Amino acid sequence: MCLAIPGKILEIYERDGTLMSKVDFGGVQQEVCLATTPEAQVGQYVIVHAGFALNLLSAEEAEETLRLLKELEESIQDGENLGEGE
Amino acid sequence: MSEPTFPTMQGPVCPLPLNQHDQIVIGHGSGGLMTHELIRDLFQKYLGNPTLNAGNDGAIVAASEAMPAGSRLVVSTDAHIVSPLFFPGGDIGRLAICGTVNDVAMMGAQPRYLTATFILEEGFSIAALEEVLRSMQAACAEAGVSIIAADTKVTEKGKSDGLFISTTGFGWLPEGRRIAGDNAQPGDAVLVSGPMGNHGIAVMQARGNLGFQSEVRSDTTPLNALAWGLCQAVPTVHVLRDPTRGGLATTLAEIAAQSQVNITLEEAAIPIDQPVRKACELLGLDPLYLANEGKMIVILPEDDANAALSYLHSQRYGEGAQLIGKVSAIPAGQVWLRTPLGTTRVLEMLAGEMLPRIC
Amino acid sequence: MNNSSPLDYRSAELTRKFIEQIRRITTQPWNIMEICGGQTHALLQYGIDQLLPPEITLIHGPGCPVCVTSLEAVETALQIAAQPDVTFTTFGDMLRVPGNHQDLFSARANGADVRVVVSPMDAVRLAQAEPERQVVFFAIGFETTVPSIAASILHAERNAITNFSILPANVLVPPAIHAILSSPENRVNGFLAAGHVCAVMGYWEYEPIAAQYHTPIVVTGFEPVDLARGIYQTVRQLEESRCVVENAYSRAVTREGNRTAQALINQVFEPVDRQWRGIGLIPRSGLGLRAAYRSFDALERFLVAFNTLVESPLCIAGQVLRGVATPHDCPAFGSQCTPSSPLGAPMVSSEGACAAYYRYQRVKP
Numbered sequence: 001m002c003l004a005i006p007g008k009i010l011e012i013y014e015r016d017g018t019l020m021s022k023v024d025f026g027g028v029q030q031e032v033c034l035a036t037t038p039e040a041q042v043g044q045y046v047i048v049h050a051g052f053a054l055n056l057l058s059a060e061e062a063e064e065t066l067r068l069l070k071e072l073e074e075s076i077q078d079g080e081n082l083g084e085g086e
Numbered sequence: 087m088s089e090p091t092f093p094t095m096q097g098p099v100c101p102l103p104l105n106q107h108d109q110i111v112i113g114h115g116s117g118g119l120m121t122h123e124l125i126r127d128l129f130q131k132y133l134g135n136p137t138l139n140a141g142n143d144g145a146i147v148a149a150s151e152a153m154p155a156g157s158r159l160v161v162s163t164d165a166h167i168v169s170p171l172f173f174p175g176g177d178i179g180r181l182a183i184c185g186t187v188n189d190v191a192m193m194g195a196q197p198r199y200l201t202a203t204f205i206l207e208e209g210f211s212i213a214a215l216e217e218v219l220r221s222m223q224a225a226c227a228e229a230g231v232s233i234i235a236a237d238t239k240v241t242e243k244g245k246s247d248g249l250f251i252s253t254t255g256f257g258w259l260p261e262g263r264r265i266a267g268d269n270a271q272p273g274d275a276v277l278v279s280g281p282m283g284n285h286g287i288a289v290m291q292a293r294g295n296l297g298f299q300s301e302v303r304s305d306t307t308p309l310n311a312l313a314w315g316l317c318q319a320v321p322t323v324h325v326l327r328d329p330t331r332g333g334l335a336t337t338l339a340e341i342a343a344q345s346q347v348n349i350t351l352e353e354a355a356i357p358i359d360q361p362v363r364k365a366c367e368l369l370g371l372d373p374l375y376l377a378n379e380g381k382m383i384v385i386l387p388e389d390d391a392n393a394a395l396s397y398l399h400s401q402r403y404g405e406g407a408q409l410i411g412k413v414s415a416i417p418a419g420q421v422w423l424r425t426p427l428g429t430t431r432v433l434e435m436l437a438g439e440m441l442p443r444i445c
Numbered sequence: 446m447n448n449s450s451p452l453d454y455r456s457a458e459l460t461r462k463f464i465e466q467i468r469r470i471t472t473q474p475w476n477i478m479e480i481c482g483g484q485t486h487a488l489l490q491y492g493i494d495q496l497l498p499p500e501i502t503l504i505h506g507p508g509c510p511v512c513v514t515s516l517e518a519v520e521t522a523l524q525i526a527a528q529p530d531v532t533f534t535t536f537g538d539m540l541r542v543p544g545n546h547q548d549l550f551s552a553r554a555n556g557a558d559v560r561v562v563v564s565p566m567d568a569v570r571l572a573q574a575e576p577e578r579q580v581v582f583f584a585i586g587f588e589t590t591v592p593s594i595a596a597s598i599l600h601a602e603r604n605a606i607t608n609f610s611i612l613p614a615n616v617l618v619p620p621a622i623h624a625i626l627s628s629p630e631n632r633v634n635g636f637l638a639a640g641h642v643c644a645v646m647g648y649w650e651y652e653p654i655a656a657q658y659h660t661p662i663v664v665t666g667f668e669p670v671d672l673a674r675g676i677y678q679t680v681r682q683l684e685e686s687r688c689v690v691e692n693a694y695s696r697a698v699t700r701e702g703n704r705t706a707q708a709l710i711n712q713v714f715e716p717v718d719r720q721w722r723g724i725g726l727i728p729r730s731g732l733g734l735r736a737a738y739r740s741f742d743a744l745e746r747f748l749v750a751f752n753t754l755v756e757s758p759l760c761i762a763g764q765v766l767r768g769v770a771t772p773h774d775c776p777a778f779g780s781q782c783t784p785s786s787p788l789g790a791p792m793v794s795s796e797g798a799c800a801a802y803y804r805y806q807r808v809k810p
Binding site: 016050065066 | 586642670697698702
């Protein structure tokens with residue numbers, strides 16, 4: 001129930017009264033329903049499952065992951081420095 | 087005195103119009119006049135050659151002409167029921183020619199002659215049939231083979247599915263050459279002649295019910311020139327096989343079982359076009375199990391791998407060739423895949439149809 | 446946030462960095478469960494468990510609709526599909542799940558009009574295009590899939606497409622977690638919460654669960670870096686004796702989730718009791734149609750006889766799905782029960798625990 005991949009909205013339109021879009025996944029396009037994310041705009045990225053957008057993708061998390069790794073690596077170094085003194 | 091004027095005798099004077107049908111009818115399969123006209127106006131027009139056009143019950147081929155001294159006959163047969171009949175990059179006709187040409191070529195043999203049988207469903211479009219035959223003509227010309235015997239039957243509507251084509255191919259295998267699925271040996275390298283999965287995705291897309299669009303095209307192609315040239319350039323080739331139904335993984339699993347060896351692949355080395363990858367991610371499919379109709383697996387001694395790659399890269403249809411894995415002794419009969427993370431998983435043979443999933 | 450993402454979530458290097466961190470901090474054995482077929486699949490595909498220190502055991506929970514959709518629902522599907530005016534539509538996942546004697550795949554071979562779709566909207570469009578057919582959609586899946594089903598029903602209603610109905614079989618994650626953690630046999634120490642379920646529902650529902658059972662829960666994604674990070678954060682909490690909900694998939698998940706999607710679910714569906722295959726009845730763990738939408742319920746539209754349900758007596762799928770037994774504990778594993786002749790759902794599904802173990806045992810690096 002979890003297969004969903006990110007794609008970029010190319011165009012938005014209405015079909016039979018429901019909000020639809022054309023989404024690009026890097027060379028493959030699919031018609032995706034935006035009834036679940038009506039605030040989405042052309043150019044934004046959404047995560048798509050079963051022909052529907054689950055949510056918009058946000059930019060912050062990449063930095064968060066990198067920051068976490070950086071903290072962890074620094075804390076190893078601190079730990080080693082402390083260890084040397086014992 | 088004026089000259090008498092006579093009627094011009096033009097217009098429909100003959101009460102038996104020809105080619106008035108735009109669809110196949112049962113009469114086309116009856117063996118009578120309509121069948122002969124269909125054969126003459128379509129089949130012979132596109133597939134014709136002196137042998138086929140002779141119109142006898144059997145084709146005569148002089149053994150010396152077909153097969154050099156010391157060589158052996160290779161025969162292969164295949165039925166084609168692909169749906170839809172037309173897809174980006176190919177059609178059932180091209181597939182019928184290339185599929186059988188390639189099977190003969192994967193033995194290291196030179197394909198020369200084909201037979202073709204056509205099962206048509208009543209109501210099938212003659213324009214579509216003409217399109218298929220035109221495509222077969224082009225494929226035969228490209229492969230350098232000719233169809234020397236053919237047959238056509240018509241079923242009632244509903245008793246078949248549009249058009250089925252079956253082809254049998256005949257080729258000759260040089261003395262001393264042995265290329266077979268049980269011939270892979272520990273220490274061999276595994277190559278593939280180009281990107282995987284294009285045909286499978288192109289056909290799925292053409293079916294229209296999976297709701298995606300892309301530029302992916304089928305790779306349906308005759309490989310006989312490439313395979314023959316490779317065997318001349320690198321005579322130590324052990325195995326050739328085209329990864330059709332079941333894809334790369336299933337085909338290698340067959341070879342691993344036949345040869346009783348282990349084949350380990352590097353996932354990062356397997357060439358896959360980006361849109362094929364993305365279509366697979368979208369639908370939950372594994373590109374290693376998708377059909378290819380214009381690619382070949384080459385298994386040969388490790389020391390000859392570079393020579394083989396050089397040759398393939400210099401040839402049409404071999405530009406994308408890559409070294410993707412190696413053969414070892416144990417565990418025998420299995421295909422392993424090493425991921426970019428350095429972990430390993432087993433690639434089983436495909437059991438049944440691969441289906442899109444949401445999970 | 447796609448190919449143009451600043452981060453390659455498949456990066457082997459970044460994944461290994463998180464794995465190194467896990468090794469560095471692990472001091473004792475821990476059992477971590479994921480309840481998401483997609484995560485199980487990704488873990489197996491990338492072989493993540495092969496990288497983890499031996500103290501960490503991954504338990505594949507009941508996260509795949511293939512494994513948990515009740516036998517009764519599958520049998521009902523088969524009965525409805527057999528009716529001559531019915532076009533039965535389903536996600537591909539369900540095609541080979543065994544009922545008593547057959548599956549939808551063999552039903553199709555016997556003449557039933559069974560069609561694979563990739564979206565519930567495809568089923569509605571099919572109904573619109575073929576008004577003489579009764580199009581039924583097998584509504585399986587967790588909260589991730591429910592908004593799409595709800596929206597499709599509303600679309601059908603808006604366009605007066607009356608020959609469309611669903612066979613309700615959706616299930617909810619939080620009740621399953623309660624069932625697992627409250628069992629006396631429970632061995633699970635920490636959970637990876639399904640990233641795409643949480644993209645829809647948010648993760649606020651998991652906070653009382655983490656507190657009640659003193660079990661850390663980390664919302665996790667599906668790429669190797671995501672999985673390694675999620676496991677790392679879970680182990681870290683366990684080593685530090687913390688038990689809160691953390692979000693390791695914030696590019697797709699917020700605490701409150703997608704409010705529009707949740708509203709769609711609440712408009713069309715309401716919680717009902719549901720049978721989970723191999724586990725049994727979990728109260729209020731499924732979704733049924735609200736009264737206003739009952740006309741789209743295939744169970745109200747088609748007469749279905751109650752069949753005796755026959756599960757293999759040898760199959761211990763329930764214990765495996767709850768994480769209290771491994772496939773190795775099953776006497777039939779690998780002998781009477783194999784992927785080509787499965788006795789239960791976890792051996793059918795490519796990401797079922799039993800099929801996974803079967804494949805694993807053949808790889809001995």
